Amino acid sequence: MIAALALAIWLVLVFARHGFWLARERDTRDLPPEPAHWPAVAAVVPARDEAEVIAEAIGSLIAQDYPGSFRVILVDDSSSDGTGDIARGLGAARLEVLASLPLSVGWTGKLWAVRQGVERAGNAPTYLWLTDADIAHAPDTLRTLVARAEAGDLALVSLMAKLRCETLAERMLIPAFVFFFQMLYPFGLVNRATGPGGAAGGCMLVRRAALEAAGGIAAIRDALIDDCTLGALLKRQGRIWLGLTDRSRSIRRYETFGSVAAMISRSAYAQLRYSPWLLAGTLLGLALVYLVPPVAAIFASGLARLAGLAAWALMAIAFQPMLAFYRRSPLWGVALPVIAAFYAGCTLLSAWQHARGRGGMWKGRAQAAGG
Incomplete structure (x- = not known):
């Protein structure tokens, strides 16, 4: 029995x-046309002790071939390894590095840093690109994100960054991590108007007006699984889209089990x-x-x-x-x-x-x- x-x-x-298991939802399928006007975007990157990967991650943002207004805001979350100095050393005009204020009670460290980056971005950008300090993006990533968001009038476009899969531990365990995630949050269902909300935190293009209407980052201040919590929050403001990608990839190494x-x-x-x-x-x-x-x-x-x-x-x-x-x-x-x-x-x-x-x-x- x-x-x-x-x-x-x-x-x-x-x-x-x-x-969920068919892995059909990919950023390379059903590509929308490019918009007639490219709206302003600000990337917000929280970082804490990421000296090993920050140059590559921020470098990939600086190298975006986005035709519209685009800036990058890195929030250094009390790093002790020179993460902020490494980023400043890149000397990019579109990059601004902020030192995080002391952690406020009731907030997770990451979301406290994200909130400061969002506040710094102000009201100018139509979209906020929330990404992590260990994610590297292909040069056309932002173009494809914005094109999909504009074509579908979406509150959120999120890509499940491709994780490293080279060591024995990664080969054995990482594909299953994404498989189990899709079992919990079937991408096809998430992308329906009536389905549940979900997102992948390594790459989230958020419509600023939708975030503000939902209460801002403060509405999820204590969420440990902040990406899916944000996805569910924004789903109440409009449709969202979640898919797999080769364009965004994690550069964090998992050497051991x-x-x-x-x-x-x-x-x-x-x-x-x-x-x-x-x-x-x-x-x-x-x-x-x-x-x-x-x-x-x-x-x-x-x-x-x-x-x-x-x-x-x-x-x-x-x-x-x-x-x-x-x-x-x-x-x-x-x-x-x-x-x-x-x-x-x-x-x-x-x-x-x-x-x-x-x-x-x-x-x-x-x-x-x-x-």
Whole structure:
């Protein structure tokens, strides 16, 4: 019965979850025409101890071939490694580097920095390009973002930056990170007028008027998963669009399994609203959906074994488009149960860190809500 239930769940996921696994929503498809007028844009980049990557990330923003008015505002969030000085050393006329004010109570560090950048941008820009200090963009990225936003009168256009996938830990775990994200927030559903809101924080083009109407950055001041929270907020102001891209890519390295675990655990328990009951339900659900199929396929017999094999095959097949997007071996699909077990462990780690008062740890700063 348990194996049959797991199979039924996978049938629903594959055939009735808005094709989340097909990876169809890409910035290269259904390209809109360029607008007759290019509106003003200001990029806002919060940065904390990003000396290793900041020059490449900011350099990619400076190099944008955008025809309209465009400026870059970097907010140095109390860095101790010279991040701000490195950025200033680029000597770009369109770049301004701000030193963040001391962190205000009730805010996460990132959103406090973003708020200051948004305030500095003022009322001139039609759009705010919220991006991270570890993301590098192709020169035409902003043009494509604005063209899509203008053509669809969108409140938000967000691209899921392509993450590094070179080390063993990255090859094993990173494609699944995006796969699981799409399972939670099916891009096709997010992009519908009546669907849920969602976004990917590495690249978000926000219509300034929509953000102001929604209450500004202050409306999400304490959100640890700030991108999806902002996506949901802006969805109330108008349609949004979320897709995959090769244009924007993460340049942060995850050399070890431990570094990937730290990235996952930083916000996993926040996704569960810090609820022990949701944690228990999630872990049981992961075991049912990902672990029961291979266990039944290997150790059961008869119909239970067939159900386990079928469910295991379905999950491996569903993983293939994302593996192809990241140019990884199709054989990783068979290993999805092991990968899911790693993510379950990271979720437990996230809850443990929160209980110790170290939830949402980022660059030496704990940011999660109190337990």
